[in-house]
Amino acid sequence: MHERIDMMKTRFYLTIGILWIIAGLFMAWPIVQPALKGVESDAVQGTSRATDTSEATKNEVPLIKGDPTHITFPSVGTSVDIAPGYFDASSNSWTLSKDKAHFATVTDEPNNKTGNTFIYGHNRWEVFTKLLDLKIGDQATVTTGNGHSFTYTLSDIVDIKPTDTSYLETHKSPILTVQTCSGLWYENRRMFTFNLVEAQ
Numbered sequence: 001m002h003e004r005i006d007m008m009k010t011r012f013y014l015t016i017g018i019l020w021i022i023a024g025l026f027m028a029w030p031i032v033q034p035a036l037k038g039v040e041s042d043a044v045q046g047t048s049r050a051t052d053t054s055e056a057t058k059n060e061v062p063l064i065k066g067d068p069t070h071i072t073f074p075s076v077g078t079s080v081d082i083a084p085g086y087f088d089a090s091s092n093s094w095t096l097s098k099d100k101a102h103f104a105t106v107t108d109e110p111n112n113k114t115g116n117t118f119i120y121g122h123n124r125w126e127v128f129t130k131l132l133d134l135k136i137g138d139q140a141t142v143t144t145g146n147g148h149s150f151t152y153t154l155s156d157i158v159d160i161k162p163t164d165t166s167y168l169e170t171h172k173s174p175i176l177t178v179q180t181c182s183g184l185w186y187e188n189r190r191m192f193t194f195n196l197v198e199a200q
Contacts, residue, residue: 064199065111066144068103071119071178075138076130082119082142099126107168107177110142110150112199116171117142117150120179123190128180131192140176140194152176152194159188167191174199 072079085095085102095102101121108115119142121127134154142150152175159182160167167177174196182190 061112063111063113064148065109066146066148068110068117068119068142069145070143071101072141072143073131073134073138074141075135076133078128078130080121080127085120094120096122098122098124101127104168108170108174110144110148110176110199111174112150112196114170114172114174116167116169116175116177118168118177118179123181123186128178131178131180132182132190134192139197140178140192142176149198149200150174150176150196151198153197154192155195156191156193158191158193159183160191162187162189164189167193 067084068082070079070081080099080101082103083095083097083100085104087094087104087106094104101119103109104118104120107118110117123129123132134157136154136157138154140152140154142152144150167179176194176196178192178194180190182188
């Protein structure tokens with residue numbers, strides 16, 4: 001009789017334990033999923049940007065440029081406001097927020113002639129988590145405070161170490177570089193390089 005009671009208690013505690021584990025996994029999923037997406041991605045591991053062999057856009061169209069205020073990635077349903085981003089040498093860190101992307105002000109404003117516009121943001125649902133689903137050929141649109149719109153097409157995806165600053169360098173033809181974190185512990189930086197296809 002006592003053995004039967006002990007067996008029933010064991011089954012009861014085992015069932016409760018399994019339910020607690022399932023509940024814990026369910027509650028942790030919103031935190032774990034973005035990190036797992038970064039691990040499972042097809043992004044190529046890299047160490048630095050390839051040598052720039054492009055040429056500045058040569059045309060008679062007047063220069064169009066402006067401070068970026070909003071960025072949209074239609075294929076993954078992401079639309080985020082952009083704030084200026086600054087590097088603080090004393091803390092070795094960049095401006096970051098929980099609900100906005102940032103334009104690295106040391107890089108080029110969006111324009112139709114030349115340069116590298118660098119926009120970065122947290123791997124958070126409110127910012128850039130969905131970017132981990134981007135595919136080559138997807139588009140991004142940057143709008144500026146003075147009413148211009150720049151449309152880009154994704155040409156390259158690569159994971160780099162945080163110490164690699166080559167992606168901040170300028171570029172002869174106009175490009176957009178977007179960065180967010182990737183990896184199980186957010187230890188890498190996922191870099192998306194876009195080529196300009198239209199400016200208006």
